[in-house]
Amino acid sequence: MTHSTHEAQATLRSQYKANPAQAMVTDRASTRSSTKVADPFHSLVIPKGGDNPAWPVGVHSAVGGPYDAPCPGDLLCAALAACQDSSIRLVAANMGIELTALDVHVQGKVDVRGALGVQKDVPVGFQSITCDVHLQAKDGTPPEMLEKLRMAAERCCVVLSTLQSPPQVQTNYHM
Incomplete structure (x- = not known):
């Protein structure tokens, strides 16, 4: 384990043992409609929410989409x-x-x-x-x-x- 990883995890383990509530984290993502809200085949997902870069999301060809994005x-x-x-x-x-x-x-x-x-x-x-x-x-x-x-x-x-x-x-x- 690198020194910084070891230190970070040792500190966190001690912190979470002392205060278990601090170990509860919330991961998140949200979607945003593409410029054409009526487009059923494309949207954007924003990992972590907020101003993070959006990822394009498409619909699989097996259900009628163009499958031109994940x-x-x-x-x-x-x-x-x-x-x-x-x-x-x-x-x-x-x-x-x-x-x-x-x-x-x-x-x-x-x-x-x-x-x-x-x-x-x-x-x-x-x-x-x-x-x-x-x-x-x-x-x-x-x-x-x-x-x-x-x-x-x-x-x-x-x-x-x-x-x-x-x-x-x-x-x-x-x-």
């Missing part, structure tokens, strides 16, 4: 890939494991008949998600250490844990 399913896969990647890097640094390569690929399979209302018994949502982690560590790293890395990284990946044990989602419409 769709929400792509963003879900991206969130999982990013979280797996950062979790592995942080845990490896903490364990003193030197990574020489790390690539995370995520695929989500969805039967869009559910979303399109074609077949009522087909659920809306992903039927499966597969993560392929391609990891290389410095020569001589014991296989047992890599297995401990895998287990610890999976345990602390927030997005993976959320998908495996989903929270209740509340949607409020303001019309």
Whole structure:
């Protein structure tokens, strides 16, 4: 673990043990209509909200869109890939494991008949998600250490844990 990472996490661990309420954080994102609000195929999502750069979002061709920008399913896969990647890097640094390569690929399979209302018994949502982690560590790293890395990284990946044990989602419409 780098000195600054170690110091930051040690300080945070002590702080959260002393005051657990400070460990509760809120992540956020919002959308903004493109210049043509009537366009059902395009919008913008702003991670973290506020004045952060907006990302274009499109609609997948499987549900009638042009698929000329990442769709929400792509963003879900991206969130999982990013979280797996950062979790592995942080845990490896903490364990003193030197990574020489790390690539995370995520695929989500969805039967869009559910979303399109074609077949009522087909659920809306992903039927499966597969993560392929391609990891290389410095020569001589014991296989047992890599297995401990895998287990610890999976345990602390927030997005993976959320998908495996989903929270209740509340949607409020303001019309």
